[in-house]
Amino acid sequence: MALSIGAxxxxxxxxxxxxxxxxxxxxxxxxxxxxxxxxxxTDPYIDVPQAIAPDGRLLGYLQSSxxxxxxxxxxxxxxxxxxxxxxxxIDEVGRRHRGEFTLLEWYRAGFxxxxxxxxxxxxxxxxxxxxxxxEISYRDAFLQHLGFCPFQASDAEIAAALHQHLNYSDPLxxxxxxxxxxxxxxxxQLGAQRPVFLTHxxxxxxxxxxxxVHQGFPCADRFELFYHGVELxxxxxxxxxxxxxxxxxxxxxxxxxxxxxxxxxxxxxLLEALPKMPDCAGIALGLDRVVMLAAQADSLEAIxxxxxx
Amino acid sequence: MRAKITSGILIMANYxxxxxxxxxxxxxxxxxxxxxxxxxxxxxxxxxxxxxxxxNLMTGRxxxxxFKSGESLEGADVMDTDMEYLYNDGEFWxxxxxxxxxxxxxxxxxxxGDTVKWLKEQEVYIVTLFNGAPIAITPPNHIDLLxxxxxxxxxxxxxxxxxxxxxxxxxxxxxVPLFIEEGEMLKIDTRNxxxxxxx
Numbered sequence: 001m002a003l004s005i006g007a008x009x010x011x012x013x014x015x016x017x018x019x020x021x022x023x024x025x026x027x028x029x030x031x032x033x034x035x036x037x038x039x040x041x042t043d044p045y046i047d048v049p050q051a052i053a054p055d056g057r058l059l060g061y062l063q064s065s066x067x068x069x070x071x072x073x074x075x076x077x078x079x080x081x082x083x084x085x086x087x088x089x090i091d092e093v094g095r096r097h098r099g100e101f102t103l104l105e106w107y108r109a110g111f112x113x114x115x116x117x118x119x120x121x122x123x124x125x126x127x128x129x130x131x132x133x134x135e136i137s138y139r140d141a142f143l144q145h146l147g148f149c150p151f152q153a154s155d156a157e158i159a160a161a162l163h164q165h166l167n168y169s170d171p172l173x174x175x176x177x178x179x180x181x182x183x184x185x186x187x188x189q190l191g192a193q194r195p196v197f198l199t200h201x202x203x204x205x206x207x208x209x210x211x212x213v214h215q216g217f218p219c220a221d222r223f224e225l226f227y228h229g230v231e232l233x234x235x236x237x238x239x240x241x242x243x244x245x246x247x248x249x250x251x252x253x254x255x256x257x258x259x260x261x262x263x264x265x266x267x268x269x270l271l272e273a274l275p276k277m278p279d280c281a282g283i284a285l286g287l288d289r290v291v292m293l294a295a296q297a298d299s300l301e302a303i304x305x306x307x308x309x
Numbered sequence: 310m311r312a313k314i315t316s317g318i319l320i321m322a323n324y325x326x327x328x329x330x331x332x333x334x335x336x337x338x339x340x341x342x343x344x345x346x347x348x349x350x351x352x353x354x355x356x357x358x359x360x361x362x363x364x365n366l367m368t369g370r371x372x373x374x375x376f377k378s379g380e381s382l383e384g385a386d387v388m389d390t391d392m393e394y395l396y397n398d399g400e401f402w403x404x405x406x407x408x409x410x411x412x413x414x415x416x417x418x419x420x421x422g423d424t425v426k427w428l429k430e431q432e433v434y435i436v437t438l439f440n441g442a443p444i445a446i447t448p449p450n451h452i453d454l455l456x457x458x459x460x461x462x463x464x465x466x467x468x469x470x471x472x473x474x475x476x477x478x479x480x481x482x483x484x485v486p487l488f489i490e491e492g493e494m495l496k497i498d499t500r501n502x503x504x505x506x507x508x
Contacts, residue, residue, distance in 0.1 A: 094349030
């Protein structure tokens with residue numbers, strides 16, 4: 001039963017209205033950020049389209065998230081802010097992926113991961129009429145669904161799991177193998193009854209989250225949200241140390257070099273802003289997928305206003 | 310299928326994971342396969358991959374494989390062609406193209422497989438050719454076949470349920486209503502082997 005265009009428009013509009021009401025009640029202010037930015041993310045596995053002038057000049061990169069722009073606002077004392085914005089990825093197309101999609105991203109000064117997870121759960125309950133979210137650590141989720149500890153298992157044990165579950169035997173880094181097993185085996189089983197936050201990723205999957213120690217292992221204070229096996233959000237207790245951030249950017253660029261991936265500039269404006277940023281937590285929620293779940297659909301096709309892409 | 314002819318030699322294109330659409334024919338471990346399903350997966354952080362189900366056209370088995378997104382496979386020169394069944398010479402089953410070319414192909418027992426029980430002269434089948442040789446024969450969904458052997462019909466029992474086995478002239482054994490007699494022509498669904506009606 002396909003939704004009519006009218007029903008799709010109404011569904012999207014009602015979710016956006018609910019989001020704006022939610023944040024208005026909490027005095028979190030809406031901001032708009034540029035779609036074209038001087039630098040993209042350095043993550044070797046995220047590529048974005050470039051904006052090119054008719055004469056061939058590179059004008060900038062379409063953003064994969066409003067994160068860098070919003071952090072620059074935070075550093076200038078913006079306070080609590082949210083943003084509803086399009087975001088882009090190249091070559092990410094599937095049932096749950098679009099080259100252009102809509103993100104809801106927000107930042108809360110003084111919040112840690114736990115406080116932001118509680119707020120996100122409250123918002124999701126409104127958007128999906130679902131129960132409050134649970135949480136499970138990355139380590140416990142692996143123990144439960146794969147039977148090994150991601151920090152202590154031997155490389156051979158991880159390779160065997162990769163072969164067993166994904167029928168994949170080519171070489172893959174330890175981190176890469178854990179990421180694939182998490183996405184293919186753990187995540188689809190998360191949130192069957194109620195939304196679940198997966199917390200405390202290994203430190204080498206920190207992205208822009210600060211480090212912490214959890215269950216005795218060095219972790220990233222990063223979390224993702226799942227409901228009915230669908231990844232909905234990714235949040236951090238934000239890293240505000242510019243030296244550590246520069247190291248991570250450089251490590252990303254070095255990996256791009258090793259793997260023959262395109263080199264990209266580092267966002268110097270972000271690095272400059274980081275030391276002025278307040279202690280805060282932030283999260284990006286994929287609105288397309290939330291609307292998809294609200295429609296009880298299992299493909300973005302069912303709720304898109306425009307057909308592919 | 311994207312392929313180009315260079316001085317008479319067919320060069321098959323390579324297909325990247327994001328071109329893996331249902332029904333695309335590719336080579337995996339030397340065997341021609343048809344893509345059944347292709348699911349794109351992107352970890353929150355890390356390299357994207359595709360979980361792909363492929364039907365091996367030589368064996369009929371479905372393989373589940375994982376590829377890094379962007380990896381590619383060589384296209385397989387696989388063609389489905391309508392052909393009329395001619396005869397069996399004891400070793401091969403002979404088919405002739407219905408496109409006016411009168412091109413003939415001999416299929417071995419492996420290619421014919423289970424379809425052998427649905428073979429009827431002058432009927433048109435889909436012959437799957439890999440590098441020009443038959444690897445699979447697909448019968449039409451519905452086929453009219455003669456009843457070669459069945460227990461005598463029960464008069465008057467036309468409404469109530471109940472069935473009996475009947476051996477068709479092609480060799481297939483089909484459950485038919487009790488009133489069916491030897492020598493009758495029946496319409497059969499080859500996909501589930503079920504009786505549909507009298508023809």
